[in-house]
Amino acid sequence: MKTIEVQLFGAFSELVPERVLQVDVEGDLVGDLRRAMQVQLMEGWPSFRNGLLAYSAFADERRVLRDGERLPEDGRVAVLPPVSGG
Numbered sequence: 001m002k003t004i005e006v007q008l009f010g011a012f013s014e015l016v017p018e019r020v021l022q023v024d025v026e027g028d029l030v031g032d033l034r035r036a037m038q039v040q041l042m043e044g045w046p047s048f049r050n051g052l053l054a055y056s057a058f059a060d061e062r063r064v065l066r067d068g069e070r071l072p073e074d075g076r077v078a079v080l081p082p083v084s085g086g
Contacts, residue, residue: 001026004033004071010081011052015045030058031067033077056081 001024008019015021025036038053057080058065060072064080071077 002028002071002075005076006033006037006058007076007078009078010083011049012056012079012081015041015048025071028070029067030065030069030071030077033058033071034067037079052081053079 004023004025006021006023008015008021012021013019021037021040023033023037023040025033034053038050041048041053042050058077059080060077065072065077
């Protein structure tokens with residue numbers, strides 16, 4: 001198991017004042033992080049918009065990461081909720 005540091009943006013940034021969440025992940029893929037973070041959100045913030053994570057992207061310092069890709073070696077990612085605008 002590894003701990004991933006997830007920088008929070010948008011609606012996720014309201015979860016904790018530090019805007020960073022530590023998520024324990026079993027596995028090495030972004031999809032593993034998504035599942036672990038979903039469990040943590042449901043346990044820690046049951047009133048949070050449950051479906052938002054499914055539509056959000058994860059990114060490292062350079063690019064958006066897909067669920068089948070390996071997590072970054074440095075253990076740091078950002079979660080990016082969908083945005084709308086005109």
